[in-house]
Each structure stands twice: as C-alpha cells, then as structure tokens.
Amino acid sequence: MSKLIYFLVFVCSFAYLNTAKEKDTVHVVKVGSKKFTEGVILGEIIYRLAGNSYKNVQHLKELGGTRILWSALINGEIDIYPEYTGTIKEEIFAGKIRTEEELRDNLRDFGIEMSEPLGFNNTYALGMKKNRAQEFDIQKISDLHKHRELKLGLSNEFMDRRDGWPGLQQTYNLSQENVTGMDHDLAYRGLENGSIDVIDIYSTDAEIKYYNIKVLEDDLNYFPEYKAVILYRSGLRKNLPNVVSSILRLEGNVPESSMVSMNAKAKIDLIPEGAVAAAFIEKFGFKTEFIRDSFLKRLLYYTKEHIYLVLVSLVPAVLFSIPVGILAYRKKKISNFILGLTGIIQTIPSLALLVFMIPLLGIGSWPAIAALFLYSLLPIVRNTYSGLQNIPLHIKESAEVLGLSWFYKLWLIELPLALPSILAGIKTSAVINVGTATLGALIGAGGYGQPILTGIRLDNIPLILEGAVPAAILALAVQWFFDLLEKFIIPRGLRT
C-alpha cells in the first residue's frame, strides 16, 4: 500500500512541475476559431497579422461552436475570433436586434468590439446533388415542401439554432420526418454516397463546386446576412492598439472569391490552413513564414498534452476515490448513495459533460481535466468498495479479533488485500481516460484529439490516424504499465 502512495506522490509532483512551467506573466493575445475550415483559416490570418505587431500571440483552433467561443471571449479566455453578423444577431442576441448600430451597442455592453465587415457574406443555404435536384425538379427551398420522403442531414449546430432548422421548417412549412443531426464535414460525404438528400451548407464552402451541388434558392428570404467580422475585446484596443490596427486591415479586404478559393485550397487540395493564410496576407505586404512542424515534433507535442490531461485528472481522482470507496465500505447506510452517484456521473455523455464544464472553468485543459476526473471516479470507487467487501469473512474476523484499531486494521490488512482490485479500478480509469481525453480537443484542451478533429474536418484520413493510432498505442501502454506496476506493488502472497 505504501508503495502505491509513494508512486502517487511522485506522479503528483511531476504533474505539478509541469503546470508550474506553463504559467506565464506576459499577456498572451489569444485568437480563437470555430471547428470549421473557414473559421480556422480566418483565425490563422488574424493570428499572423497580430503576430506581426506583437510577439505573444496564440491561436486556439477548432474550439467547437458559437456558444463556446462567445463565452470564452466574454470571459477573456480568448481575445479575438472571427464571427458572422447573422450568427451574432440570431444566435447570441436571440433575434432581438435589427440594425448594425444596435448590434455594436449591445456588444459594447459585454466589452466586445466588432470590426467592419471583412467583405464576404457566408450565409446558410440548403444544397442537394445537382442530379438529385433535377430528378425531383427542385430549384428553391419551397420546392422541398412537395417531397416529404427526402432525407435531411443537418449540421448539429444548425439543428437547434434560432436561425437554423426550427425556423426554416416553420417558414417553409417543411414536413420531412427523416432529419438527422451530424457533423457538417461528414454531411458532404453522406450526400455523395446517397445516404442523405439535402444538407445545410455555407455559401462559401469549397465543396459546393467540388461535389457538384445545387444551392437551393432561399425564395422566402429566411436566412439573414452572415457578413464575416472580427470580434475582439475592447481592452485590446487600449492595451495593444498595434495589434488591433493590424488585424483591422482585413476590413473590406476579403472578397467572397478569395474566401471560396482559400477554402478550396485547404479542404480540397489539403494545404495546411497556416500556409493558405500566409499566402493570403502577403498581399498586405506582410511576410510570415509558415513552417509545418515535422511529424515527430507534432506527435511529441500531442503526446505531451495528452499525457498531461490524463495524469492531472487521474491522480486527484485516485486520491479522492479510494477514501470515498472506503467510506462506502465502512458506512453501509450511505454506500448505495455513493455508488449510485458516481454511477450517474458515468452516464452523462462525455461531450455534454465537457460542455457543462465550460461555464465553470472556461475553455482549455481545465474543463477537460475536470470532466476526466469525474469519469475516473466510478471504476476506482467501485473497485475499492468491492475489493474491501470481497475479503473472505474468516480473514476479516481474524483481523477483527486481533485487537487492532479500525484504522490499522484497514491500513495493515484490509487495504493491502483489496489492493489488486483497487489497482484494477485505477487501470480501467486510466485506459478510459486516454480514450475520452481525445474529446478534449473540442474545448481547446489539445492532445491526440486535435489531429483527429482536424482530420475529420478536412476529410483527411492520415491526419485522423495521426491522433487515433497514438491514442490506441497509449491506451495499450497504460495497460501494460499497470500490469508491470502490479508486479511491484502487489505482494507475492496475493498473486495467483
């Protein structure tokens, strides 16, 4: 037992040293971007422009959807991110705002400034394969009304946005029953292989041309304008005016044709967004170099981030769960409550739990660590409890009759006997953690989830494997590590 404790202390101090290093006193300007290619490209452009007048700039890519970025911005976890006027009006201010002036005033109340439009309108639209549209003779969205049998695959955000499916369905009186929510990037593939007929698209999507898609006319003018703008914190103008004037050069300078072609380069030609962005800003006379890290360097970086997530969540979970498991064992009255509660936590879908954490802990690694911590509880608590519970009665009674105090009875006899079970619980938690941590990338926690996320977005299988394969190997390594640890920690008398 004491060996296990030494080990935990060692891991704790390692994790602490790691966090201590990451603290930084200089203000870092953080650019955020949503989890779709255009957002990432704009984020890269802003990041590079800002980087030209200030050294400490960081780009937090692929941070999920509007809600996550908006709350990160008003909480100061990011300073800048590209957004669309329609989204701000409909999604953030719930459709109560009409004019752009009103919009600016409302944003200022949150301490947020909005740039002038960048020059293109990326509105929502519905699209079908051209041949399919011909087959049904569909030109505009109202034509869908006649074809109830069509299958709709809509991006998850669109499904429940104010300016998304619910309003669209009402406006056009659409009665399709087969409507599925899915990842936007996967929707194109579904369209291509015929499993769905209609998807929502962004009008600047490069795929429209590539996949031969018919954009259905919004004949009832349902969709508002989605002019691209930059949102940034007011404080930035005061403290780092150079950064602001640098990024505002984009105002009116990104025409629709440029955006579509940049999207095509990134999504179809698979040129990294950084390179696309670097080429674009050359026209402002800025030279920024795009250096793509080598595979090994990327792997090392993701591995470090991933292991950090797993360790920093697992160690406190172990330290917390073992005493809780002991409590459940000793106090029969509350054991059902404890085991039930940890069981309920386990049933919360991981993505939901991650998003619940954002209002409490913001974005980045902490909310992910908190979620992973919660997920680690059940296997350890339950195994501690059952390990103690399953000690044979005659051994328990022999210990009881010796005349040890309860603490020493627990420490010298019961815990060592439960150790194989406890260790198995920790192993289960660790392996689950390695897998679940890949979702952390959705809220900016990094790790192996990052290349997976980018890979899904770009439909780039090698990139997905760049995250998925190391994650699987890490899970195996963790398993192997614990098998080895068992040999050192579990006394010979208990090994079978």
Add this chain to the structure above:
Amino acid sequence: MPIHLKNISKSYHTAKALNNISIEIEDGKTTVLIGPSGSGKSTLIRIITGLIPADEGEIVINGEKLNESDLILLRQKMGYVIQEGGLFPHLKAHNNVSLMAKYLGWTKNKIEKRITELCGLTKFPADGLGKYPAELSGGQKQRVSLMRALMLDPQILLLDEPLGSLDPLIRYELQNDLKEIFRNLKKTVVMVTHDLSEAAFFSDKIVLMKDGAIIQSGLITELVKSPADNFVVSFIKAQRSFIEPERINE
C-alpha cells in the same frame, strides 16, 4: 482468566441460535463445546470474541462485564484460531505472527525472541517463517495461526474447529502437540469441535449442546456413565469406533 456466560440468548432473524445459555469456564482449564451442526457452539465462541453481539445476557471475563468500549484491549488478551487458519495471505508467516507485537511497539529483539520460543513450542520450522500462507501446508498454517494467537501470551485461547480441515495423520500429530501446549501454558482454553474423541482427548470439561441449549456438561466420564437423556446416549454412540466387536471378529 475465568469466563462466565450468563443467560446468553441469540437469534438470527427468527431462528433461535442460543437459548438462555449459562456456563462457567474455569481459569486455566480446557473447556470443549461440542454438538451437532446448528447446535450453537460456534455462535457461542464468536459471542465470547465479541464478533457478534448477544441479544440478551452478559459475558463476564475475569470479573468484568464485557462491553464495546474495552473490546479492543480485551481482544489483545485473547488468542483466536479458526478452521481455515485465518492467516493474512499478503503477509509472510513471520509478519502474520508479529503483526500485533509490532503494532504494540515491541522491540525487534523481543519479537525475535518470542518467535523463536513459539517456533519451538508449536514445532514450526524456522525456515518457514519467510513463506506466505499459500506456500504452507495445512498443518503448518494451523501452527502459524496458533503462533499468532499465542504471540502476546494471552490469558484466553479460543479455538473454533482448529483441526477440522486437516488430514488424519497431521491432525493426530497436532492434537498431541496442542494438548502439550495447553498443559504447559495453563491458559483458559475454549475449543469448539464436533468430534467426541477429540473432545474427550482435550477436555477438562465437555459442554454438549443441541439446538441452542446445553444438554449436559461435565467430565467425559460423567457423560458416558450417566447421560442426561437419550440424545447424549445417541451422540456418544454415534462416534463410531472402527474397533467395533463384530468387525474385529470378522
């Protein structure tokens, strides 16, 4: 230390396990509780250890009433050996035996001296001390269990079917060794067995139980010569000797 059990009753759910039992267990003597399965003999010995509480009645040990608060101290004056040995599988034989002495802060020298003494007493080979229980034979396990029970030199020794799972030769050998130990150490011994010949061999006093009540207690000769009722007669008769007259004549 004499033990007085006064009007002890115990029920499991609705079934009565012990019904108003009173016994005087004499200091320095060996008292054997015997009876068929379900007679309550094991329940009784576990009530003396405090593992299970009695519903009614009181236990007076050395003139003092047993209560929850000084149970821990009292237990340090008791040695307890059970059929399965009850050895802690994660500890080597040595650590099983010395656990309590270490807990009570004995010096290393004192511990080693005592263990050497006990090895001699229980005829346990010293080189077995470094083994885990799983590496010991059944008889050796019981010897270690006995050493552990005797380590603190307790006044009372409680044994619940200590030889129940051993094969006959080892059992015979251990019976002899145990009897010698009891005779030499003059402890107050309470032993549970279902084997009348074993009871006869060890006992200063036999307590024959049935259905949670004492049927008869006294010397083995008293039970044989003046049985209290038919149950005593048939219980004695049931301990079949293989040297029954008709078989010898075959």
